Amino acid sequence: MHLGTRLPFSLRITARLINAAVRLVYGDARLEVNEELLDTMGWRRYVRVIRDTYALVGSMNARYGEADTQFLIGMSAMWNGCGFCSYGHVLTGALLVYRDRGVLHPLHAEVVAELMDMRTERALEALQEILCDYPALYEQILRMYALRAGRFRPETTDDYLLDACHQVWTLYVECTIVLGLTMEPDEAFCPAHTIGRDKRLIARYRRALERERMVSGGGGYTPDLDTTT
Amino acid sequence: MDPCSDQPERVSARRVRVRLEGVLDRDQIDQLRPKLLDAIDRLPRRGELLLDLVEVTECAIAACRALALVQRKVRASGARTAYLTARARIHGAAWWIVHASRDPHAMPVIHMDQAEQWLQGDAQRLDELHARSTRAIERARHRCAQEGVER
Numbered sequence: 001m002h003l004g005t006r007l008p009f010s011l012r013i014t015a016r017l018i019n020a021a022v023r024l025v026y027g028d029a030r031l032e033v034n035e036e037l038l039d040t041m042g043w044r045r046y047v048r049v050i051r052d053t054y055a056l057v058g059s060m061n062a063r064y065g066e067a068d069t070q071f072l073i074g075m076s077a078m079w080n081g082c083g084f085c086s087y088g089h090v091l092t093g094a095l096l097v098y099r100d101r102g103v104l105h106p107l108h109a110e111v112v113a114e115l116m117d118m119r120t121e122r123a124l125e126a127l128q129e130i131l132c133d134y135p136a137l138y139e140q141i142l143r144m145y146a147l148r149a150g151r152f153r154p155e156t157t158d159d160y161l162l163d164a165c166h167q168v169w170t171l172y173v174e175c176t177i178v179l180g181l182t183m184e185p186d187e188a189f190c191p192a193h194t195i196g197r198d199k200r201l202i203a204r205y206r207r208a209l210e211r212e213r214m215v216s217g218g219g220g221y222t223p224d225l226d227t228t229t
Numbered sequence: 230m231d232p233c234s235d236q237p238e239r240v241s242a243r244r245v246r247v248r249l250e251g252v253l254d255r256d257q258i259d260q261l262r263p264k265l266l267d268a269i270d271r272l273p274r275r276g277e278l279l280l281d282l283v284e285v286t287e288c289a290i291a292a293c294r295a296l297a298l299v300q301r302k303v304r305a306s307g308a309r310t311a312y313l314t315a316r317a318r319i320h321g322a323a324w325w326i327v328h329a330s331r332d333p334h335a336m337p338v339i340h341m342d343q344a345e346q347w348l349q350g351d352a353q354r355l356d357e358l359h360a361r362s363t364r365a366i367e368r369a370r371h372r373c374a375q376e377g378v379e380r
Binding site: 045056081116161168173 | 286290293315316317318319320321322323324325328329337339340342343354355358359361362363364365366368369370372373376378
């Protein structure tokens, strides 16, 4: 919440209703974020942004598949330093992969937390190592970062989608950062996907991740990543 | 490293630059605050503040709160502010600070080019973010329609 301000009663009620609906549909929600979105944008702009976001995610799903779409959204939020969005969308992508293919994706919330502490150039190198078996996803992440850094203007359909993804989640981070700055990876939940309702799957995924961590010596997937560079 | 080794520096008639390093905590920001506000007070109307956080490695939440309070004073002065960062975590801290301060003329950036563009522009942050996302979505929608990418 903004320093020293208080949401008007009508917006507080609206935020509570939205929060309850989101929790019902997606399995979890945070009232603070919905209050912040409404307070910052006003409800008209809020509705427009949500509507446009669904359309964009639909196009991205068609282009990249649901899991990679979630990873790309998560990476966009990660560059903006928001744990709420980045951990949540990466968790969603990882859950989709785990449900559909029975494997643990190398990108997960703890890895994202490590990447956020690195200088950007080092984080991109680390991502290349982490995603060595997922070159297409890495290429899209790299391209999205280059667009963000203004290294070139969008040319292809992928560029336009990736640029839109980055711009939209930068707008969200303006509000979600109220929780995203201090959120821990193990607090992540799926912010806008029905897979978040499958609590058994989430529990199974977390147990499998923990087993993998123990097998790999407790350091997760990136034991040699140096965050000081 | 002493994060306040660099004092607010008047780099041009309109601009003050502050370069911070290492791990930021509340005491360090409290020490910086009077010098920074004094430097801002000396700027002409619609001055520019560049907070260079490229070498900052950690920023405690208490330091973010202290910087947000400083940013509120900067807002009152009418100056525009750019937070230049090189780590995602610090970029997030900058987002938190500009949001909490409610200063519409403060923006986190990742390159000096972006900082220059922001500092010399007129837009308010939320309007700018919304305009950028609306434009990008519209262009993506148009392109997808041309290529037949289904939803």
